[in-house]
Amino acid sequence: MYGFVRRGDFWSGLALAGLGAYILSEASRWTYMGEDGPGPGFFPMWYGGAMVALSLLLVAGTALKQARPGKAPSIPELRRALTCWVAFAACIALMKVVGFMVAFALLSWFIVAVMARQPQKVALPVAIVGPVIFYLLFDLALDVQLPTGLWF
Amino acid sequence: MELLAGLLHGFQVALTPAALMMCVVGVVLGTVIGVLPGLGPSATIAMLLPLTFKLEPTGAMIMLAGIYYGAKYGGSTTSILLNVPGESSSVVTCIDGYQMARKGRAGPALGMAAIASFIAGTFGVVALMLVAPPLARLSLAFSAPEYFALMVLGLAMVVLLAGESLTKALLAMFVGLWIATMGTDLFSATSRFTFGQAELLGGIDFIIVAIGVFALGEVLGALEGEKPAEVLPVPKGWRNLMPTWDDMKRCRFAFVNGSLVGFFIGILPGAGSTIASFMSYGIEKGFSKHPEEFGHGAIEGVAAPEGANNAETGGALVPLLTLGIPGSNTTAILLAALVLWGFKPGPLFIQDSPELFWGLVASMYIGNVLLLILNLPLVAVFAQLLRIPGYMMYPLVLGVSIVGVYSVSSSMFHLYLLAGFGLLGYVMRKLDYPSAPLVLGLVLGDSMEKALRQSLMMSGGEISILFRPIPSVLLAFAALLLVVPLFKKFNAVRVQVIDKEA
Amino acid sequence: MKLAAMAVRAAVGAAAIAAAAIAHADWAPTKTVDIIVHTGPGGGNDLLARAVVTMIEKEKLSPVRMQVINKPGGNGAVAAAAIYEKKDDPHTIGFITSVWIAGPLTTSEAKITVHDLKPIAGLILEPAVFAVRADSPFKTLKDFIEVAKAKPGTLKQSGGSVTSRDNIVRQSLQHATGAKWQFVSFQGGGERLAALLGGHVDIMVIEPQEAGEQVRAGKIRVIAQLTEKRLAGYPDAPTLKEAGYDVTTTPQIRAVVAPPQQPAEASAYYEKLFAKLKDTPSWKKYIHDNQLEEGFSTGPELKKTIGQIEKELREVYTQAGIKVVR
Numbered sequence: 001m002y003g004f005v006r007r008g009d010f011w012s013g014l015a016l017a018g019l020g021a022y023i024l025s026e027a028s029r030w031t032y033m034g035e036d037g038p039g040p041g042f043f044p045m046w047y048g049g050a051m052v053a054l055s056l057l058l059v060a061g062t063a064l065k066q067a068r069p070g071k072a073p074s075i076p077e078l079r080r081a082l083t084c085w086v087a088f089a090a091c092i093a094l095m096k097v098v099g100f101m102v103a104f105a106l107l108s109w110f111i112v113a114v115m116a117r118q119p120q121k122v123a124l125p126v127a128i129v130g131p132v133i134f135y136l137l138f139d140l141a142l143d144v145q146l147p148t149g150l151w152f
Numbered sequence: 153m154e155l156l157a158g159l160l161h162g163f164q165v166a167l168t169p170a171a172l173m174m175c176v177v178g179v180v181l182g183t184v185i186g187v188l189p190g191l192g193p194s195a196t197i198a199m200l201l202p203l204t205f206k207l208e209p210t211g212a213m214i215m216l217a218g219i220y221y222g223a224k225y226g227g228s229t230t231s232i233l234l235n236v237p238g239e240s241s242s243v244v245t246c247i248d249g250y251q252m253a254r255k256g257r258a259g260p261a262l263g264m265a266a267i268a269s270f271i272a273g274t275f276g277v278v279a280l281m282l283v284a285p286p287l288a289r290l291s292l293a294f295s296a297p298e299y300f301a302l303m304v305l306g307l308a309m310v311v312l313l314a315g316e317s318l319t320k321a322l323l324a325m326f327v328g329l330w331i332a333t334m335g336t337d338l339f340s341a342t343s344r345f346t347f348g349q350a351e352l353l354g355g356i357d358f359i360i361v362a363i364g365v366f367a368l369g370e371v372l373g374a375l376e377g378e379k380p381a382e383v384l385p386v387p388k389g390w391r392n393l394m395p396t397w398d399d400m401k402r403c404r405f406a407f408v409n410g411s412l413v414g415f416f417i418g419i420l421p422g423a424g425s426t427i428a429s430f431m432s433y434g435i436e437k438g439f440s441k442h443p444e445e446f447g448h449g450a451i452e453g454v455a456a457p458e459g460a461n462n463a464e465t466g467g468a469l470v471p472l473l474t475l476g477i478p479g480s481n482t483t484a485i486l487l488a489a490l491v492l493w494g495f496k497p498g499p500l501f502i503q504d505s506p507e508l509f510w511g512l513v514a515s516m517y518i519g520n521v522l523l524l525i526l527n528l529p530l531v532a533v534f535a536q537l538l539r540i541p542g543y544m545m546y547p548l549v550l551g552v553s554i555v556g557v558y559s560v561s562s563s564m565f566h567l568y569l570l571a572g573f574g575l576l577g578y579v580m581r582k583l584d585y586p587s588a589p590l591v592l593g594l595v596l597g598d599s600m601e602k603a604l605r606q607s608l609m610m611s612g613g614e615i616s617i618l619f620r621p622i623p624s625v626l627l628a629f630a631a632l633l634l635v636v637p638l639f640k641k642f643n644a645v646r647v648q649v650i651d652k653e654a
Numbered sequence: 655m656k657l658a659a660m661a662v663r664a665a666v667g668a669a670a671i672a673a674a675a676i677a678h679a680d681w682a683p684t685k686t687v688d689i690i691v692h693t694g695p696g697g698g699n700d701l702l703a704r705a706v707v708t709m710i711e712k713e714k715l716s717p718v719r720m721q722v723i724n725k726p727g728g729n730g731a732v733a734a735a736a737i738y739e740k741k742d743d744p745h746t747i748g749f750i751t752s753v754w755i756a757g758p759l760t761t762s763e764a765k766i767t768v769h770d771l772k773p774i775a776g777l778i779l780e781p782a783v784f785a786v787r788a789d790s791p792f793k794t795l796k797d798f799i800e801v802a803k804a805k806p807g808t809l810k811q812s813g814g815s816v817t818s819r820d821n822i823v824r825q826s827l828q829h830a831t832g833a834k835w836q837f838v839s840f841q842g843g844g845e846r847l848a849a850l851l852g853g854h855v856d857i858m859v860i861e862p863q864e865a866g867e868q869v870r871a872g873k874i875r876v877i878a879q880l881t882e883k884r885l886a887g888y889p890d891a892p893t894l895k896e897a898g899y900d901v902t903t904t905p906q907i908r909a910v911v912a913p914p915q916q917p918a919e920a921s922a923y924y925e926k927l928f929a930k931l932k933d934t935p936s937w938k939k940y941i942h943d944n945q946l947e948e949g950f951s952t953g954p955e956l957k958k959t960i961g962q963i964e965k966e967l968r969e970v971y972t973q974a975g976i977k978v979v980r
Binding site for chain 3: 295
């Protein structure tokens, strides 16, 4: 059976080879060796090249290595984690509009109520108290600027 | 005996009620700042500068210095409990510290961080006091070629951080090098990998990557499960709150390692506490009798870097106070403060202003003791933090990460970057790519490239400049580091072959 | 900390509004004025801004509080964009340095440049000096240049980025005299000084304030100054012009700008504010202690200066082979 890790290695290896190729192409546009010493292209050429070489090695390795008896990837698990990530990214996007307090309250509520499936009587207080504590601690007491949106 | 006289005089100054108060305020504030990720001592000191005009300069300096080294004590707290580095140099503490917390040993981890910080911090002050002027001359002997060799040695340590797959560790490191290259090139004013974004002209701040990859990656990983369990086991009973005598014995070498490495790297203006903590961790693992424990909760993996980043503060004060050369952002502000108050940091500083120098040194002894007394009980307090159920902890971590990043960059763009790195951190976890090499590459890559180009500019292209005495020694160590594992593998294969034939 | 400040602010704000209503005279700010700077806390402009805020408070020149907002990144591009976004806000100003003029010339990412902002007043000029180690064989700048001509590429200068004043002066001198010496960029001032002190480079351009203590301790020597008139601290070192090198030195200015559509009365207020500031004893002390040069100019004068600096920079960069993108 194909181990998840092995398949992961295959695809990530390819992705990294792609990144390495991109780095090499950018680096070729810059001076490799100037009159005073290495130019801006020198360093990226080297690690870009190394990246391509090693990632191809990794990809080749997936074909040769025995499949490891690893856990099968749990699609539900991945989906949960990625949903959380989307929520986080959305929270940041919202921050520009509604400000830190509201966006963070929404995110907290989402995690407690939806991800952790806690009852509303737990989720709502957490969602409300959390941002307030942050505000008191950071904005008021420590004078650290919190992202503000159109409303607060 | 001039030393003793100076020190006595210093204690006289430092033990006055006013100075003591300043010391207490400084170290407490420093600890708080250190605990909160993102908010660093340099920003706080800059903000407090105007207030210090109303204070007497020696007292003000004592307070600011207290914030400086106090922050290093606090930085380990969120690193251990939440896998969120409180301060750039606390990143390394996350590696083993968080793993210890996951095994229910958060208390000993926090306690050991405080103890190692105390031992190394005190060593730093002693060294500052005894050998400052001659060491200053040593620090001047270090220039680009020496820094380059030092960075190569640091990067060679990736071998020690590798774990199972060296290939993946190297790939992670190269990605780190790539991120380090982003921004405006110092030497040619070319923009590299900025994707047309003005915000990327200055590169990506390391703390954003660290918080994203470590903390967010962790949270996303934890939220996979249907019922996220309690985050971390709470240490039960007083016995489990502190490091045991066994732990202390194990860390003997780590204390020495952290103190020496931290202090020596501190005196070099071009190398900072993050490098010091990485080096010290690498050396600890390299000399350990059980290196396989590192990365899974070895207590020495907490003691060495925490000690190093504290000893580094003592070291960084050497060029500042004896040459007037600041080695980092924070020391640069301290320099500005001294100038503002009318002092003249430079080669004649100790001569001209002995009360300030000795008063400062004495206050640092006192400060380190105060911090130890302050931080040990705090271990119990912070350990209670672990009682918070998982589902409340995660929003807390996310919120703290956001605030931390925003306080450093004041920009939404960087928050998006944070989200991106969080995803990267999660993907790396799932695919078994170690994250420490990425951070190592990011921290060292920039300095290494600059040092190489500066060296070649200084020598007019002659590569022989890299083989001056000091760089040669360092490069030789690096080569050893890279070659020895290959020998081991080769040997293992050879033994296998021999066994088969037998 | 902030709670008390808020209360005071409210009281002062109320009083100011009342006063303005009664006086019915020139415009004055009614809420906190934001000063946007392009460095993080502790950076050059940040410290200047905080010092200015302190001085304005001390000399009681403003009815309201002023606060420093840090918008670091992109060599000023991020801060420029932040100021631009405030369009017609009368309560925002920004502090700029020559980097704001130089940056956009070589980086195409900057969308907003200093030309999109409204110049208010010039504040300070930052002079610099040429320094060598105390045991160096070069007694004058001429000595150095002679050797650089005779043995091109052997002498080294430590400095900042290749677009910085350090290199601009070098390029101008090389162009004018035919000499050639290496330039080694270091990120921080401390590293540059360490390179000189350690004997790894032969000369550097350094700010008088940084050099002061080293000179006093006898570690370095100043052999020429990049100023119009000799500085009080260095009566024996000739200026570049006096030494016979009449080249572009591109002054390092620190000045005040405002959002592009700020109402004229507000801008006039700020121009007057800084004009008043420059005559106060705190300001004079600050200039003296930090060994800066008084460089006050009005809005229109500042605009001209900016244009001039940009022209010079463009010339020098093109000559030096640095890619200019606009």
